Amino acid sequence: MEEERVDMEWCRWLPKIELHAHLNGSIRDSTLLELAKILDDKNVIVFSDVEHVVLKADRSLRECFTMFDLIHLLATDHKAIRRIAKEAVEDFAAENVIYLELRTTPKKNDSIGMTKRSYVEAVIAGIESVETVKVEFIPSDENTKKPIKTIPIIDSYEPKTKKIYVRLLLSIDRRETTAAALETVELASEMKDSGVIGIDLSGNPRIGDWFTVLPALNRAKELELPITLHCGEVPNKKEIQAMLEFCPQRIGHAVFLEDDEWKTLKSSYIPVEICLSSNVKTRCVPSYDDHHFIDLYNAKHPLVLCTDDPGMFSISLSREYYIAAKTFGLTKAQLHEMAMEAITYVFADHKVKKALEEIFKDSERKLTQQ
Numbered sequence: 001m002e003e004e005r006v007d008m009e010w011c012r013w014l015p016k017i018e019l020h021a022h023l024n025g026s027i028r029d030s031t032l033l034e035l036a037k038i039l040d041d042k043n044v045i046v047f048s049d050v051e052h053v054v055l056k057a058d059r060s061l062r063e064c065f066t067m068f069d070l071i072h073l074l075a076t077d078h079k080a081i082r083r084i085a086k087e088a089v090e091d092f093a094a095e096n097v098i099y100l101e102l103r104t105t106p107k108k109n110d111s112i113g114m115t116k117r118s119y120v121e122a123v124i125a126g127i128e129s130v131e132t133v134k135v136e137f138i139p140s141d142e143n144t145k146k147p148i149k150t151i152p153i154i155d156s157y158e159p160k161t162k163k164i165y166v167r168l169l170l171s172i173d174r175r176e177t178t179a180a181a182l183e184t185v186e187l188a189s190e191m192k193d194s195g196v197i198g199i200d201l202s203g204n205p206r207i208g209d210w211f212t213v214l215p216a217l218n219r220a221k222e223l224e225l226p227i228t229l230h231c232g233e234v235p236n237k238k239e240i241q242a243m244l245e246f247c248p249q250r251i252g253h254a255v256f257l258e259d260d261e262w263k264t265l266k267s268s269y270i271p272v273e274i275c276l277s278s279n280v281k282t283r284c285v286p287s288y289d290d291h292h293f294i295d296l297y298n299a300k301h302p303l304v305l306c307t308d309d310p311g312m313f314s315i316s317l318s319r320e321y322y323i324a325a326k327t328f329g330l331t332k333a334q335l336h337e338m339a340m341e342a343i344t345y346v347f348a349d350h351k352v353k354k355a356l357e358e359i360f361k362d363s364e365r366k367l368t369q370q
């Protein structure tokens with residue numbers, strides 16, 4: 001084996017599983033600027049006001065949510081939603097992401113005839129219109145008898161992976177009412193055969209109340225929809241405890257846990273979606289060196305590296321693996337094992353997990369030959 005050296009190229013080569021990525025946080029800057037130009041032409045916004053906001057590199061957590069309000073204004077209609085969903089899948093595939101759970105908050109906008117359902121249908125249409133890589137989107141579950149949607153590969157574009165599995169999580173925004181959150185959960189259940197696989201709770205962690213969304217999350221449990229919660233992105237002891245007690249299938253972030261909550265988390269084995277750059281860039285964690293990733297990693301706690309918002313933070317999943325390697329001295333074998341471990345935490349069925357295992361077995365063989 002050659003001298004161990006983890007570089008970006010190797011991290012791109014590594015097959016990866018992305019379990020925490022928000023659709024509207026994954027938009028290319030170039031697309032946001034194009035969408036801004038269209039709205040400028042319609043006199044809805046002033047392009048020059050928006051341009052410097054879009055291109056700003058570092059944002060505090062509060063500034064991120066102001067930015068999301070702007071993004072939601074720019075990517076408002078069904079056409080824009082289709083486009084950003086298509087491009088997001090292409091961009092993840094280009095990083096050799098072989099399985100993507102993309103999450104998004106279904107939005108309603110009466111003035112353009114958008115319902116939560118039509119929003120999700122636009123996302124699905126975008127995913128199905130990807131042409132640069134084969135997309136396995138509709139679950140291949142025998143009971144549904146639905147064909148796997150595959151699209152021929154176009155030669156002119158070279159994605160790292162030849163096939164990407166994509167599933168959708170519907171997000172509840174913490175600003176929503178109980179009724180609105182319930183509507184999202186019912187929609188997710190109705191769209192189970194259309195590629196929707198679970199529920200996420202996200203949004204500005206300083207806004208909203210756990211007990212407002214709890215009835216909807218309980219309903220999701222009843223409907224056997226897997227759940228992931230943004231947990232402890234800001235200090236909120238009561239809420240963190242309530243979330244851990246709720247026992248979701250996964251949690252995201254887990255930054256501001258105190259000793260007793262760490263104990264509860266570690267004994268619960270709830271997998272944690274780790275978002276290194278998101279936490280550092282939003283200043284929730286002071287530096288990569290200070291990140292709780294290494295504590296969980298050393299404790300062999302289930303975890304998966306994720307991007308959160310690759311567009312918003314100008315990052316990629318390959319880069320997150322590279323940062324983990326550089327910051328914590330992880331070897332190629334350790335990174336490969338960590339990437340492969342994520343199979344256990346995906347919400348997709350056994351058949352998909354088996355297929356992912358095969359891909360990692362193959363890359364493991366190649367790794368030993370490197």
Ligand SMILES: CNc1ncnc2c1ncn2[C@@H]1O[C@H](COP(=O)(O)O)[C@@H](O)[C@H]1O
Pocket residue numbers: 022023024025064068103104105106171173202203204205230233278282308309
């Ligand atoms: C930075 N940390 C974060 N913490 C909490 N929620 C976040 C987030 N990043 C993104 N979102 C959630 O995802 C939405 C954008 O994607 P969608 O419109 O759903 O596709 C944001 O409005 C917020 O609700």
Ligand SMILES: [Zn+2]
Pocket residue numbers: 020022202230252308
């Ligand atoms: Zn998130």
